[in-house]
Amino acid sequence: MTQVYPMVGQVLLLSALISLLIAKRINNIRVRIAVVVVFTTFGILIPLSGLTFAQWLRSIIGDLSVLTLVILIDILMQRVFTRMIISPKSRKIFLFGVVLVGVIFYPLALGVSNFDPYRLGYEPMNITAVLCIVSIGAWFKSKKDLAVLLLLPLLIFNLHLMESYNLWDYLLDPVLLIYALFQTAIVLQPVKFKQKVKVP
């Protein structure tokens, strides 16, 4: 089962990348779907020097977290089907949360201090409690999509669908952090611009 999840991840990553490239160039949804399907099939089936394009990508970036996969599905739905699975507001809150956690987590996990937050992911009672509390809070604040999103990594972790035994690998990966940083920067930019304009 741990080999199925990476395959799904590779298919989603390739599909999302292709959809990002073609979304503005092709207006017809059916043509978009066809292009995504054809190129993704090539990417996961046709070998280049013994490995498919998807496997080459996996060799470099590794397996993607559950939350990254959800974001990839969201990108795919937006770019190909012009629909969203996460509301813009929930998405904004989520990506801001990823930035907040990621910029603290990675330096510590990579040896800045003797505290290694990654270790907490092996017996993740504390992380589980935090995620569940935030999820319940989001549910009662009518951010039901966000509430469910936060529980998905826990569910997949309990089913052990990835190679990793650490909950952090189900929650976060550098690709998600880079994407979240990029998206947060875009969201914050107009605010700064507006503030600059207001200054007499």
Place this chain on the structure above:
Amino acid sequence: MRDTKIYSAVKTLVYAGLLLASMGPQIMSFFSPKHAPLFAMGNVTSVLSDFPPNISMGYVCEDCVAPSVHGANIIEKLDGGLFSTWFGGSREGGRDVVLWGADYSPVTQQWSLPHSIVGPAEIKAALGRYIKTVGNSVLVRGEQSELSLYFVSVSVGGWAGSSLNVMTSHDDAKTWDTPRRLVTSPFFNVSTLNKSAAVHMNDGSIFLPVYHEFFGKFAELLRLDNQGRVLDKVRITHGRHSIQPLLLPLDPEQALALMRDTESNANAGSNPGRVLLSRSTDAGSHWLADERTQLPNPDAAVAGLRRPDGSLILVFNDTESGRHSLALAVSRDQGKRWQTVKHFENNRDAGNEYSYPYLIRGINGTMHLVYTWNRKRIRHVIFNDHWVDGDTK
């Protein structure tokens, strides 16, 4: 209106189920009884007092097939023989580097010809990932007498881009299962390397000493169960100065970690490199800040073990620069003071390198040391306690 209420109630019920499924296993795990494992100190062979001082120096391989060899380790086989693995190819980090192995027969007391165990092509086929090269390996005897081979592979970049893999043999190193990758780092799963021997815990798990050398250079321990599942990861040091920890349990709860000082070359002269030492008093779960021992270290790996009388022995390059001398030091006060008592090599001729020692104690108390000999051969030294203690007791 009624439909909306029912729909809302169903949604809440589904969410509650999801919530329960998400946290249920963690809650059960939280309430299940847990005992922090202690170091397994059993099966320590006593000093062979009847045996005269003895040392025998040979080679695991004189003609190692590959032009460049490095990173040897050794383990005792079930039949009383030995098995050693190392990596070799045209050069360290080359794409043609594979893991080699050889058997030592207890009957003929000869090493077999080296044979290839696994290389980038086999790992690539098994993992479906690009593998550029392989590196350090460590053999570990499991609870069911199976043999696990933990080894480093690199897909992108140099050693800093290493990942850890494991293969298992159920016939004492005759055949091996397909390799499996361990996930040990949150950053693209890179930069976990091994070098020193694993230590067994009393719950059947092991502590595998590993190190990171990407953003920082620091020492860690991986706790693994007998299926090679990562249970815990413990940081011994942090920063950018200490790698390749050697874990030496002193009793079920206390342990030392001795480490290679990677800042030694940069500061040679003003602040020469020293073997670094950290202590744990809770069976490796937490570590005190590292300190410098009086033992020199030219940015080189060390090997060692605890003997039945409680003394510690350490094999190390006793120089501040260069790896042309390989010595043995003894500590009888739990690593506070060390006395260099023997030399295995001491040859100042340009280019000589005697490095990457790996030391084990056999079931009969004999010690087996393997190390890199000028990157051309793997040296095998057999010695006993009386040889070590000849000048010190």
